[in-house]
Amino acid sequence: MVSHRLTQKLDEEKVFKDPVHRYVHVYDKLIWDLINTSEFQRLRRIRQLGTSYVTFHGAEHSRFNHSLGVYEVMRRILEKFMSRPAWSTEMPGWSEEDRLLCLCAALLHDVGHGPFSHSFEKVFDTDHEEWTRKILLGETQINQVLQQVSADFPHKVNEVIAKTYENKLVVSLISSQIDADRMDYLLRDAYYTGVNYGNFDLERILRVMRPHEEYAVIKYSGMHAVEDYIMSRYQMYWQVYFHPVTRSADVILRKIFKRVKDLYEQGYRFACPPRLLEGFLAGKIELKDYLRLDESTILYYFQMWQEEKDGILADLCDRFINRRLFKYVGFNPSSHMRLSLELEQLFKQAGIDPDYYLEFESSSDLPYDYYRPGEEGERLPIHLLMPDGELRELSQASHIVQSISGKAQTDHKIYFAQDLLEKKEKTYPAVVAKIKQALRDAEKSGVR
Template structure:
């Protein structure tokens, strides 16, 4: 086919020169990703972070295309060129099953974006599946097996999902650029040039380990400064609580929800299908929340207005030993008139920046190995004292969220405000 060019702020030009890839991009299921934000509620904090999963998936495909070409041309003894198309397609489709506001929606409605990704790929009802089946009858199952980590070639899986893969490399650079921060920047060209396929998996040359080290530090900083930002998590809490309120109201207010949010009915009823799921995106959910602003239920109406108009909840960090104080804070909030079930929340965000392979763990990680001059392998933290300091350490915090009004209560509620502030001070 004549190559198609997608102009991209991160990679400049993304080239599509395979008809299967181009046809997949033009399916309704993939075009839907234009309407799913990559960063969810983070856009409420970093206003430039409005980019979509469509652009991210194109970026992951682009990196996979670069790597597979390099492997085929230079390392044919360790790389099977027959896996090139499979790798590019899996990279392109890896986020296909994400729903509106992704993880928040998943937690409340018991959906799983990875399962939906596999179902979109393997279901004969989708345009995606019909295109993949033309490659080979078993090709959809092969793509799905890369997504669920069961494909026999570990190299392919590691290019899509490992501690340093095409997915993470694209989203760190893309999210960093779009949010206007510098934390996620690293030397992509050096990492790609030092990447090598071995029969046992992917490794990096010794000369490139500083670039890999820089990548891990950048990843750590993006999580601490952007992905775990307290204000973004505050908006996530609001979204979770207003959807929870809608679930509680639905049995007694079905007519309202059927009129104002019809595409959510199968999810309230727990009867949703793949077809129902594919009808949802961020714009649909935002439209419904705007409609809920006019609800006769004061809690749903107020929470919806807070979310749409970005009235952020305040928060404070606390330790497990402070749980009794948190309960007292909730009592003061209730005394002023806020239902703690909907106006408070505990949100925990923790990340493990890097760890070695531990087969006994629930989700073993693929460690990063550095190829030595004598062709032996050395695990990255043994080469880098900086990475060793991060290895196995968990970073993040636990926050208690509450209405901002608690800090400004007046007149009749002044005593509750004073008590509330005293309890907050005891947490620090």
């Protein structure tokens, strides 16, 4: 029996003005009710690009923006698929419930992200995907809305996001190498950072996308649009997402969380106690505590901790708030162990704590990959639908994509407090000279 909730429409279409897609259209009451839950509204207070705003001043957009955008891309994909009866044979068992599952998964795929999520997760050993699951299945407004469809509907939405749902076509539209999520964040992040790298022809891709059994395929005539999309992703990672200045801010952010955690475990008495972080610091995190956190809360603590008696915490917070970032040099990963031991000892000799003022950091990305039997990791390659009806994997037809396929690129940087080295130079001239020489040597060996 089909739930009335599956087919219930709004009395009047709701429209969000959007700088990327022009408009986001909402017709289903289910989607409108999900948008108005407190858990989804919380995403307004979490930036999409974390600390990238310190590098690209326009990057203030939120997870809320992005989630609506992913929903809109998904809505347009489904609109094209379902308006063509000839494609019905390529969508076996497709139902109204599957349509709603796609839209809900697109809207809610990022609902578990926390403040400065990836840096926060590294220190407190949390996982936004696990929090997404808890929000979907726990005692939340989102769960209550989804339950109105059916008792198992929240579980199905979770399975789509977790990539375990039985209908693989549904999963692929939200999680593959060309999906609604990636298509929105590339365009959106390019727009808000003011760069051109992430731009590609979304309209063309949507026109040439076709459902095919367990995944969507692209007509061969649209190959060049997909090449542009792949190269856009490649450029955005190296020019925006892995920008060394942004990574410097990330390093300081992680150092702040680490210092707070260390002080908490030592029994330090904070002038401004981190009450909203106590569950994380004690390793006993409740869902209600997680949902209370957003970036405005974290930044409030950073503002207050600039006046803490602990000099390291006060200094790190001042660095983050006032953009006094660490300097950086490249290094060769083959010398990582020797170099890290050497620099840690030299920093200690100079009276600088390497735990908080020195960091070896590496960022890696695989712009496009294809399935290789026997290797771990799930890869769903992009397939082209050839004029004769056969399918061909993208890198076999595109020389451009072939040149970067399966080739992970990694950038290695050493981050350090240059200003502290300058301050210590008068007291420890010989030690600081050795540090500077070691950093110069690392930079030479790390040139790509």
